[in-house]
Structure formats: C-alpha cells, structure tokens
Amino acid sequence: MSTPVEGRKRRGNRIPQLAPLSFTVITMVLFVLFFVMPGGLGIYYAFTDYRGVGDADWIGLENFVELFQDKDFYSALIRTLTYTVIVVPLGYAVSLLSAWLLTSPRTKGAGAARVIFFLPWLVSPIVAGVIWRWLFGESFGLVNYLLSLIGVAPVSWQSDANLSLSVVVVAGIWGGMAFSMLLFSAALKNIPQSYYEAASIDGASTAQQFWKITLPLLRPTSFMVILLSTIGAMKEFALIQALNGGGPGTQNYLMVQYIYSTGFERAQIGYASAASVILMLLLLVIAGIQMRFDKGAEYE
Structure with missing residues (x-):
C-alpha cells in the first residue's frame, strides 16, 4: 500500500x-x-444552390460548370496570378536587401531603421489601404498634389486599371516586407561569420560571398518566405478593398474580392463557395510545387 x-x-x-x-x-x-x-x-x-437563406438544395457540379464559363472568374484569376507573380519576387528581393543592410556591421542606425521598417506590419491592412488611397487619390491625393507643384498633370491612379494595380503592388510589398525582413534578419544572424572570413581570405568579393554563402544558407528561410508570401498574395482582400475596391469597376478584382462580391453582394453563397474551393485547390497545388522544388534542391 x-x-x-x-x-x-x-x-x-x-x-x-x-x-x-x-x-x-x-x-x-x-x-x-x-x-x-x-x-x-x-x-x-459549393455543391448546392444556397443563397444565404432557405434550404441548400444539392445541385452537384452545376456551380463549377457555370464557374468555368464565367469570364469574370477568369479575369479575377488572371489578375490574382499577375499580382502574385509581381509582388512575391519583388517583396522577396526588398525584404532580403533590407535585412542584409540592417544586419551588416557597417550599417549605422540599424536599430532605429529596424523599428521604422517594421511599422507597416503593425498597421491594419484596412488602415494601410486608406493611407495609400489618400496618397494616390486622383483629385485629392498627396502624390498628384506634389506633381502639380512641379507642373505635371494629375495621374489617373484610380481610373487606369494598370496604374491602379501598380499602386496595389507597391502597397502590398510595403505591407508584407516587415515580416519577411524579420525572418531574413534572424536567419542572417545565424550564419557563422567564420564562413565570410574564410571567403575573404580566399579573395572572394562581397557579391561572391552573397551568392555562394548567404543565399544557399538562406534556402529554408527563402522557402518559407516565398510560400507565405504566395499564399498571402493569392488571398489579398482587405488592402485592395480599402485602397480602390478592385477598381476601376471590377478590372482589378482579385479572387477573394470576386468571392466576396458573388457571395455577399449577389447572395450566391453556393457559387462563391465553389470559387473558394477552386482557390483552395490552387493554393494546395502551388504549395505542393514549391515543396517539391525545395526538396529537390536539398538533394542537389
């Protein structure tokens, strides 16, 4: 006991x-x-005709068949892929460059700069969208006002589809840079300085050290940054909704905006759910491809 x-x-x-x-x-x-x-x-x-009220009657694949015949769906999909292809590489380059400069022992004022660069991540996407809308408004924006002071005609930041998308791209890179920079900064600090010292003794330049030492050792972090940035770009909504609402018109509707408009403004919950399923499958495919490439690179 x-x-x-x-x-x-x-x-x-x-x-x-x-x-x-x-x-x-x-x-x-x-x-x-x-x-x-x-x-x-x-x-x-996604397999019903549910409209937010009443019963959800099973209709099988009708939503998907209609979806693949919808020109607005393809337009939103192409705009989403275009936005992602532009934002992810540029955001990766800007974040890595910022982290490399901030972790360099020769950089002065790195602590203050790190705080300033990290501020965009603390700002809500809705607030960030409003800020960029004030900056690039056609009739009231700060940028057009400054251009008018030097005699330049106002730029159609909101009514031109390509210019409107370019503003969204810059705002997206600005908003997502801080988190990626934080990941890169932590990874850069974990690289032993002895590698660079040995490379310097062997006569390697700064550029050669970056390409031969820094980038290969940042491969796991790069994979994570690219994966998260891709998923974030494909699901972007709040920033664009606050900045220009996907305008002009619906020309800059991304997938999530298309889903939101279809489901909540047109009350086609079943149809919007089908579009959400397509987006989910697309994200799974992209994540699978990236993981496949990352695993393949490990065995090279």
Whole structure:
C-alpha cells in the first residue's frame, strides 16, 4: 500500500504531464471549430444552390460548370496570378536587401531603421489601404498634389486599371516586407561569420560571398518566405478593398474580392463557395510545387 505522501507525489507528477495535453486538446478543438467545420461547410455549399437563406438544395457540379464559363472568374484569376507573380519576387528581393543592410556591421542606425521598417506590419491592412488611397487619390491625393507643384498633370491612379494595380503592388510589398525582413534578419544572424572570413581570405568579393554563402544558407528561410508570401498574395482582400475596391469597376478584382462580391453582394453563397474551393485547390497545388522544388534542391 502507498502512503498518503506517495499518493500526493504521484498526483503532483501528473500535473506537468497533463498541462501539454490540455493545451493540445484546446488547440485542436479551436482548430476544428473555426477551420475544419467552416471549411467543410463551405465545401458542402459549393455543391448546392444556397443563397444565404432557405434550404441548400444539392445541385452537384452545376456551380463549377457555370464557374468555368464565367469570364469574370477568369479575369479575377488572371489578375490574382499577375499580382502574385509581381509582388512575391519583388517583396522577396526588398525584404532580403533590407535585412542584409540592417544586419551588416557597417550599417549605422540599424536599430532605429529596424523599428521604422517594421511599422507597416503593425498597421491594419484596412488602415494601410486608406493611407495609400489618400496618397494616390486622383483629385485629392498627396502624390498628384506634389506633381502639380512641379507642373505635371494629375495621374489617373484610380481610373487606369494598370496604374491602379501598380499602386496595389507597391502597397502590398510595403505591407508584407516587415515580416519577411524579420525572418531574413534572424536567419542572417545565424550564419557563422567564420564562413565570410574564410571567403575573404580566399579573395572572394562581397557579391561572391552573397551568392555562394548567404543565399544557399538562406534556402529554408527563402522557402518559407516565398510560400507565405504566395499564399498571402493569392488571398489579398482587405488592402485592395480599402485602397480602390478592385477598381476601376471590377478590372482589378482579385479572387477573394470576386468571392466576396458573388457571395455577399449577389447572395450566391453556393457559387462563391465553389470559387473558394477552386482557390483552395490552387493554393494546395502551388504549395505542393514549391515543396517539391525545395526538396529537390536539398538533394542537389
């Protein structure tokens, strides 16, 4: 028989073991409630004619058939891919360059600059969109006002589709740069300085050190940055909605804006859910391709 003291000791030893399990269970419950169940419901609605009220009647693949015949869907898809192809590489380059400069021992005022560069990540995308809208408004924007001071005619930042998209691209890079820069900064600090010292002794230039040492050692971080940036760009909504609403008209509608407009403005929940399923599958394919390339590069 165990004594009361031994029994208390056993119960005391169980508490540290149960704590991680309890946190895991809570996380799983929240994940199921806020991700798995809504996702499953969205997939179900994709095969129905649900309009937000009433019954959801099963219609099979009709939403998908109609979706693939919708020119607005293809326009939104092409704009989304265009936005992603532009934003991800430029955002990667700007973030890596900023992190490299801020971690360089020759950079003066790196601490203050790091705080300034990190501020965009703290700003809500809605607020950031409003700020950029004030900057690039056609009749009230700061940029056009400054251009008028030097005799330049106002630029159609909002009514020209390509210029409107370019503003969104710059705003997207500005907003997403801070987090990627933070990841690169941490990775750069973990590279042993002895590698660069040895390369300098061998006569390697700064550019050669960057291409032969820095970039290869940043491969895991680069993969993570590119993957997260791609997913974020494909799902961009709040920034564009606040900046120009996908305008002019619907010419700059990205996929999430198309889904929002279809589901909430036209009350076609089933049809919008079908578009969401397509976007989810597209993201899974892109993530799978990136992971495949990353694994292939590890064995080179």
